[in-house]
Amino acid sequence: MLAEIITIGDEILIGQIVDTNSAWMAKELNLIGIKVKQVSSVSDDADHITEALQLAEKRADIILITGGLGPTKDDITKVTMAKYFNMGFRRDQETLDHVTEIFTRFNKPMIEVNRKQADVPDGCTVIKNQNGTAPCMWFEMRGKIFVSMPGVPFEMMYLMEEEILPRLKRTLKLPAIVHKTILTANIGESFLAEEIADIEDGLPAHIKLAYLPKLGQIRLRLSGTGSDEAALKAEIEVYAQQIVTRVKQYVVVEDDIALEKAILDIMDKRKLSLSTAESCTGGYIAQMITQHPGCSSVFAGGAVTYSNQLKMSVLGVLPETLNIFGAVSEETVKEMALGAIANFKTDYAISVSGIAGPDGGTESKPVGTVWIAVASKRGVATRLFKFGNRRAQNIERSAVAALSMLLNELKQDVA
Amino acid sequence: MLAEIITIGDEILIGQIVDTNSAWMAKELNLIGIKVKQVSSVSDDADHITEALQLAEKRADIILITGGLGPTKDDITKVTMAKYFNMGFRRDQETLDHVTEIFTRFNKPMIEVNRKQADVPDGCTVIKNQNGTAPCMWFEMRGKIFVSMPGVPFEMMYLMEEEILPRLKRTLKLPAIVHKTILTANIGESFLAEEIADIEDGLPAHIKLAYLPKLGQIRLRLSGTGSDEAALKAEIEVYAQQIVTRVKQYVVVEDDIALEKAILDIMDKRKLSLSTAESCTGGYIAQMITQHPGCSSVFAGGAVTYSNQLKMSVLGVLPETLNIFGAVSEETVKEMALGAIANFKTDYAISVSGIAGPDGGTESKPVGTVWIAVASKRGVATRLFKFGNRRAQNIERSAVAALSMLLNELKQDVA
Numbered sequence: 001m002l003a004e005i006i007t008i009g010d011e012i013l014i015g016q017i018v019d020t021n022s023a024w025m026a027k028e029l030n031l032i033g034i035k036v037k038q039v040s041s042v043s044d045d046a047d048h049i050t051e052a053l054q055l056a057e058k059r060a061d062i063i064l065i066t067g068g069l070g071p072t073k074d075d076i077t078k079v080t081m082a083k084y085f086n087m088g089f090r091r092d093q094e095t096l097d098h099v100t101e102i103f104t105r106f107n108k109p110m111i112e113v114n115r116k117q118a119d120v121p122d123g124c125t126v127i128k129n130q131n132g133t134a135p136c137m138w139f140e141m142r143g144k145i146f147v148s149m150p151g152v153p154f155e156m157m158y159l160m161e162e163e164i165l166p167r168l169k170r171t172l173k174l175p176a177i178v179h180k181t182i183l184t185a186n187i188g189e190s191f192l193a194e195e196i197a198d199i200e201d202g203l204p205a206h207i208k209l210a211y212l213p214k215l216g217q218i219r220l221r222l223s224g225t226g227s228d229e230a231a232l233k234a235e236i237e238v239y240a241q242q243i244v245t246r247v248k249q250y251v252v253v254e255d256d257i258a259l260e261k262a263i264l265d266i267m268d269k270r271k272l273s274l275s276t277a278e279s280c281t282g283g284y285i286a287q288m289i290t291q292h293p294g295c296s297s298v299f300a301g302g303a304v305t306y307s308n309q310l311k312m313s314v315l316g317v318l319p320e321t322l323n324i325f326g327a328v329s330e331e332t333v334k335e336m337a338l339g340a341i342a343n344f345k346t347d348y349a350i351s352v353s354g355i356a357g358p359d360g361g362t363e364s365k366p367v368g369t370v371w372i373a374v375a376s377k378r379g380v381a382t383r384l385f386k387f388g389n390r391r392a393q394n395i396e397r398s399a400v401a402a403l404s405m406l407l408n409e410l411k412q413d414v415a
Numbered sequence: 416m417l418a419e420i421i422t423i424g425d426e427i428l429i430g431q432i433v434d435t436n437s438a439w440m441a442k443e444l445n446l447i448g449i450k451v452k453q454v455s456s457v458s459d460d461a462d463h464i465t466e467a468l469q470l471a472e473k474r475a476d477i478i479l480i481t482g483g484l485g486p487t488k489d490d491i492t493k494v495t496m497a498k499y500f501n502m503g504f505r506r507d508q509e510t511l512d513h514v515t516e517i518f519t520r521f522n523k524p525m526i527e528v529n530r531k532q533a534d535v536p537d538g539c540t541v542i543k544n545q546n547g548t549a550p551c552m553w554f555e556m557r558g559k560i561f562v563s564m565p566g567v568p569f570e571m572m573y574l575m576e577e578e579i580l581p582r583l584k585r586t587l588k589l590p591a592i593v594h595k596t597i598l599t600a601n602i603g604e605s606f607l608a609e610e611i612a613d614i615e616d617g618l619p620a621h622i623k624l625a626y627l628p629k630l631g632q633i634r635l636r637l638s639g640t641g642s643d644e645a646a647l648k649a650e651i652e653v654y655a656q657q658i659v660t661r662v663k664q665y666v667v668v669e670d671d672i673a674l675e676k677a678i679l680d681i682m683d684k685r686k687l688s689l690s691t692a693e694s695c696t697g698g699y700i701a702q703m704i705t706q707h708p709g710c711s712s713v714f715a716g717g718a719v720t721y722s723n724q725l726k727m728s729v730l731g732v733l734p735e736t737l738n739i740f741g742a743v744s745e746e747t748v749k750e751m752a753l754g755a756i757a758n759f760k761t762d763y764a765i766s767v768s769g770i771a772g773p774d775g776g777t778e779s780k781p782v783g784t785v786w787i788a789v790a791s792k793r794g795v796a797t798r799l800f801k802f803g804n805r806r807a808q809n810i811e812r813s814a815v816a817a818l819s820m821l822l823n824e825l826k827q828d829v830a
Contacts, residue, residue, distance in 0.1 A: 281705075294774070
């Protein structure tokens with residue numbers, strides 16, 4: 001079963017926004033067993049949209065279209081699709097009521113252009129957009145499915161999750177598809193592949209293994225298709241456990257979640273608290289952690305000690321340590337982590353100090369040199385990393401490395 | 416002059432990575448006066464790539480292709496393009512030397528598959544890829560320009576900036592194009608448009624004004640085309656100054672840089688120092704600031720005081736304040752900001768405390784309630800914001816609001 005995604009709107013073509021919708025949609029479609037053949041971004045131009053529809057209809061069974069549904073006259077997706085399918089328009093009462101309700105709630109005057117949002121091609125099924133005024137439209141024509149959705153990410157995501165994906169599964173009677181993700185860290189892709197090569201080779205044809213690497217973490221995803229979902233799930237679990245047993249020391253969690261979220265879950269379960277002491281990562285680690293709701297049960301907070309002054313006053317790093325060994329040293333990150341534990345009163349603390357670049361490097365400590373420490377009641381673990389030249393990447397890689405080290409310490413703490 | 420972008424590779428189509436390349440390329444092309452007609456993401460499949468090339472060649476003058484240039488056998492862009500143009504292969508000595516040098520430097524054994532990276536279609540011009548082993552290839556065929564680049568973002572960006580964009584300008588003898596960006600904050604788009612409507616209406620046909628809104632900031636970009644670059648620049652400057660004079664109180668900087676970078680520049684010039692005291696933004700503001708090289712001349716650091724305990728111990732917020740008014744209150748953010756100034760010894764401090772969600776809201780303080788304070792020797796400015804329901808957006812909007820408030824204070828400080 002093949003799908004295509006067409007995104008409509010000049011914002012992408014002038015580079016004003018990055019199209020994050022397509023990747024998200026592609027991932028969700030893949031998870032229910034629909035392959036994406038092509039993603040096309042086209043302009044708000046009737047001929048161009050029509051050409052894109054024609055080509056996509058030739059190549060795919062499902063065509064998902066986002067954008068171009070606003071009330072202004074440059075948004076022409078709806079009119080173009082009606083013309084493409086040779087349909088007239090009808091005013092949809094439920095949509096009109098919904099739009100009216102939104103305008104009333106925000107106490108805004110409603111004009112004809114807003115009412116027009118309720119006009120839809122007469123051959124489509126309207127799907128209510130809970131989060132906006134532009135309705136979602138579902139067309140079944142010539143044996144293919146076309147869905148027009150708003151381009152605003154959270155409106156589209158809600159519609160996809162609640163309406164479109166379930167409806168696609170029902171309408172297309174898709175086979176059961178089961179996934180199981182194992183998140184690993186602290187191991188390279190080729191090394192990991194070698195470790196589990198025989199397990200991968202032994203997989204039956206209906207179960208596939210994918211390696212999804214990202215910044216020092218690798219997600220292993222087993223995906224299987226079949227008719228009996230429960231049996232398939234049990235079968236995949238057998239292979240998953242073979243893998244987990246084989247590479248136990250690298251497994252973070254048997255779930256498709258972020259590394260820091262997995263750590264938060266582990267620490268929450270064990271009623272452990274965490275603080276951070278960041279220099280070169282400048283708050284990046286704290287921000288990764290606090291993006292997750294509920295993190296406050298584990299994360300007390302931390303310090304961004306960019307200046308040496310703050311390393312001393314907030315974390316209690318000794319002036320001698322900074323003078324003799326420098327801010328980027330094993331001794332300094334050790335004292336930073338211990339200072340965080342002492343001052344922030346947490347069970348664990350991670351600290352990072354390094355040269356993110358592009359300036360500040362020396363011959364003995366070039367740009368990319370980063371020291372990381374993890375402190376707990378068991379003591380302080382430290383490690384030196386040598387990353388590359390690019391600031392943003394050095395910050396991201398330092399953050400992931402610090403979290404991986406913390407995870408390692410948490411594992412040893414149990415053993 | 417029209418361009419198309421074709422990205423090749425399954426990673427985008429399975430949703431493993433977000434295609435950030437296309438938006439970046441589109442923006443750069445627009446800046447030199449080349450419009451992007453379509454962006455297509457296609458799979459590593461010869462027929463599919465060929466079809467995409469054919470269609471793009473019909474619609475556009477310049478076709479930029481990224482991805483599919485790795486050494487493994489699923490990367491088939493090079494072979495497919497050679498076949499598309501009916502070309503044979505030659506081994507490019509300079510590329511071979513470059514690849515050999517890279518393998519020698521990293522002390523890695525080189526096998527035939529690596530040497531093959533130096534094989535290129537015999538009708539193309541090879542452009543050296545300084546940052547990787549896959550060469551960039553430039554084809555001029557049937558009056559059109561085709562460029563094949565690696566998909567790794569920093570390799571592509573370097574090639575575009577150093578080689579492709581200058582070469583396109585030379586080859587196509589593009590007219591001079593001049594841009595001038597004015598960054599504004601603390602004003603809505605429609606209000607801004609109303610304020611400068613007459614200036615916009617008075618622009619000559621060869622100068623256009625674009626509104627580029629992003630999270631509480633709006634960039635105004637004047638773009639003009641002409642034959643005399645110096646005259647054009649002077650002409651655009653006249654209109655830019657009309658705008659700046661009209662909306663002076665909202666102008667952050669007359670340049671296309673980030674809000675926080677503009678603030679850092681202003682503070683650096685005035686030798687002012689800054690610290691942060693973040694609760695609900697959880698390090699997000701510190702991280703925004705520290706992504707900019709050289710920020711240490713202004714930014715001393717800060718605290719992420721997620722727990723009340725840390726608000727008291729690190730920032731000196733009084734227990735009574737937290738008890739009586741709560742963590743999300745004017746009184747608390749005031750004490751947080753003053754505590755940051757006192758403990759971190761900076762001229763300015765910003766503090767944020769709010770309910771990011773999805774949990775933690777109450778009737779009187781629903782999710783999205785955020786208090787922000789900016790402290791300086793002039794005192795403390797505070798403001799209450801009511802954002803929405805979504806955590807990530809509440810964090811981002813709080814950060815931008817805090818920076819905008821800081822900017823306001825900096826402006827008043829001079830006046």
